[in-house]
Amino acid sequence: MSGWRLLLTRPADESAALCSVLAEQGVFSTCLPLLEIEPLAASDTMRAVIGELERFCAVIVVSKPAARIGIDLLKQQWPQPPSSKWFTVGAATAQILEDFGLDVSCPAQGDDSEALLELAPLREAVARPDPRVLIMRGEGGRELLAERLRELGASVEYLELYRRCLPHYAPAELPARIEAERLNGLVVSSGQGFEHLHQLAGDAWPQLAQLPLFVPSPRVAELARAAGAQTVVDCRGANATALLTALREQPVPVL
Incomplete structure (x- = not known):
């Protein structure tokens, strides 16, 4: 090589x-x-969603910046890590969440939405009645993931934590x-x-x-x-x- x-x-x-x-x-x-990652200022809406994480059957964190910023918000509102089912697209993002004490599932192969959607624990999570899924991400991106989850019968909400800028x-x-x-x-x-x-x-x-x-x-x-x-x-x-x-x-x- x-x-x-x-x-x-x-x-x-x-x-x-x-x-x-x-x-x-x-x-x-x-x-x-x-x-270039630019965190969004924490809002009352962000804090409200973080405070109610356990109402979601699955929380999907799609990137390392989302994991880091999300953990900063969690630390402010959760004395103990919430018992939600956590999922990531890649192992590096999963490691950040696991280091905080969360139980995380991610695909063994393939760092993409398609691989995540085939993950058995995620399928099981959204098979329950009236499943609600939270996707923690930057502004925009990974619409395919939400579309497929809705096809499986889940309602999907976004928690956007940062924006991606092009450096000068x-x-x-x-x-x-x-x-x-x-x-x-x-x-x-x-x-x-x-x-x-x-x-x-x-x-x-x-x-x-x-x-x-x-x-x-x-x-x-x-x-x-x-x-x-x-x-x-x-x-x-x-x-x-x-x-x-x-x-x-x-x-x-x-x-």
Whole structure:
């Protein structure tokens, strides 16, 4: 895998951690964060929802920022962790909640909504009469999850805890970085991450669209292909293991 030279686009701390793991496997990577997490101010509505968590048959936390911010709110209102059934899309998010003392279920394989929806404990939770599900997330995103849960008969509410912003970069920063460091692969971790990549690429997108693009789920893969990305690799997960597996299976492009 030593031929890969990747652009990582996650928030700065997550990109740095992934860069370190890749380096141990002989993969060069450089970081250009395309997502910046901005927590939303705690409101009376947020506090009311947190105070009534046990009325939900399932609480789904879709990201690490949602887990961290959610725990900060929990600490203010729950002397002991609530007995709700907790679910996450990925193991890293689950670990944050488990460290706080919550009992969490997550898919063993596949960090995406599709894998979560197949999870037996979640199916069992929404099979009860009048199931109510809370999704803790940032502004927007993962509508598929709510749609499928409603198809299963659940009522779904959102608790939005943060927004994702595009950091400020000079107009040509993205293509200039790719050219200067001879990068041959792009990595995004979410649909909004891809949208920011597409936006920042600007007029250079037709050239960048020819590079292999590693994405975490079928939903993001579909979004990227619709925008013209030529080689989209669905890692079926946003973690380092999923990316490394995809890198081993994908031939290194000759530039």
